[in-house]
Amino acid sequence: MVLEDIKTEATGAFKTLSGAFTIQSVFRYLLEGLAIAIAAFVIPSRKTDPFAVLIAAVASALALLLLDLFSPKAGEAGRLGAGFSVGYNLIANPANKLPFM
Secondary structure (H helix, E strand, O other): HHHHHHHHHHHHHHHHHHHHHHHHHHHHHHHHHHHHHHHHHOOOOOOOOOHHHHHHHHHHHHHHHHHHHHOHHHHHHHHHHHHHHHHHHHHHHHOOOOOOO
């Protein structure tokens, strides 16, 4: 009886995971990781290690994938919060010499 329960749970988890990995979703997470990598490479004023940028991009793409998989509302909130914080830091920091300021 216990083995049947485990088999049922494992089958349900596999179906959930296999449904999450479509071509469109993989492309979306790769695109989000690329956007984060570009931001991590361009925004800091000091030189950033490309390997560290790659690790940050992969980690953030996987984090967004897991958030979307297990809690879609948290994934949306994470994206919104990240966008607001990057935008606020660009605008509110007087050290940034932006062309429109």
